[in-house]
Amino acid sequence: MRGWEWRPTLEPSDHEPLFEQIARSIAGDIRRGRLKPGERLPSSRKIAEALGVHRNTALSAYGELEAQGWIEARPSSGTYVSSALPVIKPKSFASPALDRGAMPERPCFALKEIEAPMISAPVGRGELSMAGGLPDLRLIPTEELARAWRRAVRRGGGELMGYADPQGHPRLRAALAQMLSTTRGVAASPEHIMVTRGSQMALYLTAHALLDPGDRVAIEAHGYPAAWTALRSAGATLVPVPVDGRGLDVEALAAVVREGPIKAVYVTPHHQYPTMAVLDAGRRLELLALARAEGFAIIEDDYDNEFHYEGRPVLPLASADRHGAVIYIGTLSKVLAPALRVGYAVAPAPVIAALGALRATIDRQGDQATEAALAELIEDDAIQRHARRIRRIYRARRERLAQELREHLPDVLDFQIPSGGLSLWAACAPEVDPERWAERAASQGVLFWPARRYDFQQRPLPFVRLGFAALDEDEIRRAVQIMKRALPCNP
Numbered sequence: 001m002r003g004w005e006w007r008p009t010l011e012p013s014d015h016e017p018l019f020e021q022i023a024r025s026i027a028g029d030i031r032r033g034r035l036k037p038g039e040r041l042p043s044s045r046k047i048a049e050a051l052g053v054h055r056n057t058a059l060s061a062y063g064e065l066e067a068q069g070w071i072e073a074r075p076s077s078g079t080y081v082s083s084a085l086p087v088i089k090p091k092s093f094a095s096p097a098l099d100r101g102a103m104p105e106r107p108c109f110a111l112k113e114i115e116a117p118m119i120s121a122p123v124g125r126g127e128l129s130m131a132g133g134l135p136d137l138r139l140i141p142t143e144e145l146a147r148a149w150r151r152a153v154r155r156g157g158g159e160l161m162g163y164a165d166p167q168g169h170p171r172l173r174a175a176l177a178q179m180l181s182t183t184r185g186v187a188a189s190p191e192h193i194m195v196t197r198g199s200q201m202a203l204y205l206t207a208h209a210l211l212d213p214g215d216r217v218a219i220e221a222h223g224y225p226a227a228w229t230a231l232r233s234a235g236a237t238l239v240p241v242p243v244d245g246r247g248l249d250v251e252a253l254a255a256v257v258r259e260g261p262i263k264a265v266y267v268t269p270h271h272q273y274p275t276m277a278v279l280d281a282g283r284r285l286e287l288l289a290l291a292r293a294e295g296f297a298i299i300e301d302d303y304d305n306e307f308h309y310e311g312r313p314v315l316p317l318a319s320a321d322r323h324g325a326v327i328y329i330g331t332l333s334k335v336l337a338p339a340l341r342v343g344y345a346v347a348p349a350p351v352i353a354a355l356g357a358l359r360a361t362i363d364r365q366g367d368q369a370t371e372a373a374l375a376e377l378i379e380d381d382a383i384q385r386h387a388r389r390i391r392r393i394y395r396a397r398r399e400r401l402a403q404e405l406r407e408h409l410p411d412v413l414d415f416q417i418p419s420g421g422l423s424l425w426a427a428c429a430p431e432v433d434p435e436r437w438a439e440r441a442a443s444q445g446v447l448f449w450p451a452r453r454y455d456f457q458q459r460p461l462p463f464v465r466l467g468f469a470a471l472d473e474d475e476i477r478r479a480v481q482i483m484k485r486a487l488p489c490n491p
């Protein structure tokens, strides 16, 4: 009896006699491990005295516990917690022959065909990845993030742990609104902002809020396949529009619109994905005018806005939109960390309300603690400070990659140094098959993607995309040496 402090609360009840209440309470302590198998229990007399009940009530409680197998009476010794406690075994309702315990291989009902987006596999240990345009995860200010998260949870208390606004934590929406208006010229208030789990969710919600099956949506002919999957999931028919060194060919887009109406165009104007071309000023104005005249939406994916290395960044289309044409999508995946899953959509309030309603249907709300912590980091300028720091580092890495490629692969790759972003787009010499090259390099631990991966028609175009941000300068040097060794021919 040493150590076991038993304090049941017994209440007069019409439904549960006292002996059952006592038995339930003792069984609860055994189940929770407060009473261990083989441990001795007080005598029924002591129980009766302690609880002020008749001894027969205590004896009935012990009788019940013994019948259920929780305790055992040992003659001339006392009452003990059973050393063979009852194990709760679910009872199968099927015959033993049928009940083999294995999950059936297939459902017995029809499943729709679901298109999986093309997403990057996690980078393996020891691999040098130039694929995907990832940031360097080693530079993430994890300590600062952890402190902000702890502060947010402490201060937010229970309120932060409850159901909340599907459009995002108000403090983060306010912080983003402030940041977007001061650094990107986007005049947004909190009601124009929805915080999402990465830009992927923003793209998915936008597609489902906007499109009916069969609606035509224009996309960049080399582009971001995960966005295409999101658009197709809402039934879109995608129409590829060529891109060149000045970004999306807006004249070609106008020709597409003349053939038949489009509901939206998906574009990456800051750095065209994957070619890194900046959409030029003339085309920007033409695109906004065309959208206004034809009444379609511009889905602007500004995934790497923080990364510009030559002076001031070009402002987003959303900064010049006076007619509610643009749904602007941003992310913290590149500037901070992809695993945080924090992105945002910016648009006129009715659009945001629609996105919020859709989001609540599938996800209820975002992670309030993370959102509150990020709000604090934006208010304190910590994310912007981090962006300035990594911008300097990535700029040096961009230069290093260009230098290594010029030195070691001068006749193989032809490229322009991108003015920003985290990747470089390079043309391959005609005798090099980019796909075989990427395969051979991957087998030697260096990952990069050939152009076919980005082409809407999956054409084997003679280009490769090389990310420079995730590797330090020494790793870049090693990666280029391996790329050289992995060349499928000697040009």
Ligand SMILES: Cc1ncc(COP(=O)(O)O)c(C=O)c1O
Pocket: 132, 133, 197, 198, 199, 200, 201, 224, 268, 273, 301, 303, 330, 331, 332, 333, 338, 342, 343
């Ligand atoms: C074109 C483009 N948009 C958006 C993203 C970011 O996606 P998310 O915010 O869902 O992590 C990426 C990341 O690779 C991208 O390349």
